[in-house]
Amino acid sequence: MNEQQFKVRTKQLALRVTRLVEPLPNNRTANVIGNQLLRSATSVGANYRAVCRAKSTADLIAKLSIVEEEADETIYWLKLLVKSRIVSEKQLKNLMQEATEILAMTVASIKTLREKQQSSSPKSKI
Numbered sequence: 001m002n003e004q005q006f007k008v009r010t011k012q013l014a015l016r017v018t019r020l021v022e023p024l025p026n027n028r029t030a031n032v033i034g035n036q037l038l039r040s041a042t043s044v045g046a047n048y049r050a051v052c053r054a055k056s057t058a059d060l061i062a063k064l065s066i067v068e069e070e071a072d073e074t075i076y077w078l079k080l081l082v083k084s085r086i087v088s089e090k091q092l093k094n095l096m097q098e099a100t101e102i103l104a105m106t107v108a109s110i111k112t113l114r115e116k117q118q119s120s121s122p123k124s125k126i
Helices: 003-021 028-051 057-083 089-120
Strands: none
Touching (some): 003 057, 003 089
8 A cells, every 4th residue: 555545544534533423422421532532533644644754764663653553542432432332333343444454554564664674774793
């Protein structure tokens, strides 16, 4: 998957979460979870845009790590919506899968970059 395709996927995640959060019940629990979910899901795409402007491999890894954290947090809030019985698991299945795939691709990219970084760093002679 290329940079542009991943930008589209992360933006679509944010838009889907936006549409999910709007009709949630107007109570304290749903408001808190909905606000947190909206913040983390929109942050995934926003932070990925920063990844695309990274200045070095170390900067790229650091910025991707933020994307990883936000994607993982998005999954947490989605699960909490289900566990608190605000939204059914069936209703969130596809959205949860998309967030999980985005997280997995981000983790794989970080791993690849770290391996590349380690293989290109000078070896000490001991």
